[in-house]
Amino acid sequence: MADASLCFEQVRYGWDGAPPLLKELSLTVAAGECVALVGANGAGKSTLLRLACGLLAPSEGRVSVGGLDTRNARPPMLARVAGMMFQEAERQLCRGRVREEVAFASRLAGLPEAEVERRTAGALEVTSLTAHADAHPFDLNAGERRLLTLAALIAQDVPLLLLDEPTRDFDAAQLALFEGWLAREKSAGRAILLISHDYDFVARNCPRVLHLAGGGVVADGPPEQVLHDPALQGDSAGAAPTLPALCRALGLAPTTDAACFDAAWRAVLSKSRGEA
């Protein structure tokens, strides 16, 4: 897989007329990492993702993807390295048929038609959308529309994926499908930076979490650590993940792993039975 690294160096960015939203922000995401970006509403998470894919350019500092400086690289070059899923799926849908939407980026990249069709069929299958291939994207339900944006990214086959609240429209079956796909992509070495307010989802799927606040990354670590930062609990739309919260309430070491929790709790129970 091509170089998937993402690097922010001392990045500053402010929307027109507003005070700087991001200030001297530095971070890296390496190939094979699945990193969650969390923080309060308005902290600048979506803005950061747009900077990461080159839709926005930093006022100061440097953003690079796969070694390309986003300020200098041409959009077709960036599109070979990074793909983005927007927070509102419908905002990025631009074709009148599901299969056309999935094929769009590969066609734009000038791939041979046989390859475009192979990728499109594969992506529709992975996302369980084959039966909807000839539907209009706006005739899909919200979760299917979200899966359609995922299918388009799968067909684009880029090493770095930027996903803005990817799970927000999913029902339980769609979420399970998405988490299965995510696990396979992680082991294939794809780099993923995703925004989520669902901390249970983050705890299950992202070994590294970045907390964005005050224009910078204020915490960077495993979910057990970052998602329990009192500062995050105070200002975020999310809620502490259930399992570590339960561990804390029961006086156990926090874990996001159900089997570890089960073993620790059984040990406590058998100890208390022995003492009784």
Ligand SMILES: Nc1ncnc2c1ncn2[C@@H]1O[C@H](COP(=O)(O)OP(=O)(O)OP(=O)(O)O)[C@@H](O)[C@H]1O
């Ligand atoms: N297109 C825009 N034009 C001008 N200002 C914008 C634009 N998009 C975002 N902003 C400003 O940037 C701030 C941060 O927005 P952003 O969407 O990056 O935050 P966020 O952390 O992703 O929030 P949320 O969790 O609610 O999605 C907003 O409060 C808004 O004032």
